[in-house]
Amino acid sequence: MTSTDVHSEDDTHDTRSTGPRTHRLRTAFVAFVAVLALLFLGTRIHLLPGLGGLFGEESHDRTGPTLLQSIQDLHRYEAAEGNFQVVVDFQKDAKYLPDAIRGTRTLYVGAGTVGSYVDFSGIGKDDVTTDADRTSATIRLPHARLGKPALDPDRSYTVDKQRGLLDRLGDLFSDNPDSEQAVTRLAARHIADAAKDSELTRRAETNTTAMLEGLLHSLGFTSVHVTYA
Incomplete structure (x- = not known):
């Protein structure tokens, strides 16, 4: 060789x-x-x-049993409830990177309810007075309050979500629930602010007064006076 x-x-x-x-x-x-x-x-x-359908993806609910953690007695009258809807435009940017590389913008429709109630737990003997003939009654109640917003998952949804390249790559390895929680918390906060500016508590007091007047009239009282302080 x-x-x-x-x-x-x-x-x-x-x-x-x-x-x-x-x-x-x-x-x-x-x-x-x-x-x-x-x-x-x-x-x-x-x-x-639309690519997910090419692979025949299926959904399976393997959630375990729901556990009852506590029971509380409610000493309040739920007198009114408001339905609200808000479109959240939430944007989160990186300080030194363009949006196409790092950043998110989410359009989210949040729909939910806020209840208004009158708390009866603090009412004492001095807050309810009647005359000798038990035909006239005066009741003093605290002002109505607002409950926490409750978002309806059936009516709340993400309209559009734009993410930078690094954010999309990160989503391949993590569901990133913080971004979803951020928009839902923001929607709940806006709904709570709208409830404060509405006449929901006034409606709750009006309904509570009507309920007590009807109840006491059925018991024989001819004059019922309800005040809020």
Whole structure:
């Protein structure tokens, strides 16, 4: 075997060992770039939301039993309830990066209710007075209060969500529930503020007065006077 033959065999061996490896690396790199392109353009051209159906995805509810943690007696009269809806436009940006790289913007429709009630737990003997004939009664109650907003999941939904490239890559490894909680908390806060500016507590006091007047009239009282302080 000549030196030329040995050199030729070495060259052939190197070509066979490095050629396929280089091809695989090149293919993997092209695939990675394609995935990044889809992630970057998915929000704009709305391709990604429809890709899940190609793989025959199914949903399964494996939630365990619901546990009752406590029971509380309510000494209050739920007198009124308001229905509210708000469109939340929530944007979170990075300080030194453009929105296309890092940042989120979410449009979320939040719908829910706020109840208004009158608390009877603090009423004492001095707050209810009657005349000797028990035909006239005066009742002093605290002003109506507002309950906490309760978002309705059937009527609340995300309209649009735009995310930067880094945020979309992060979502591949995490559901990022903090972003969803941020918009729901913001929706609840706006609904609570709207309830404060509404006439919900006034309506609750009007309904409470009507309820007590009807109750005491059925017991024989001809005059019922309800005040709030």
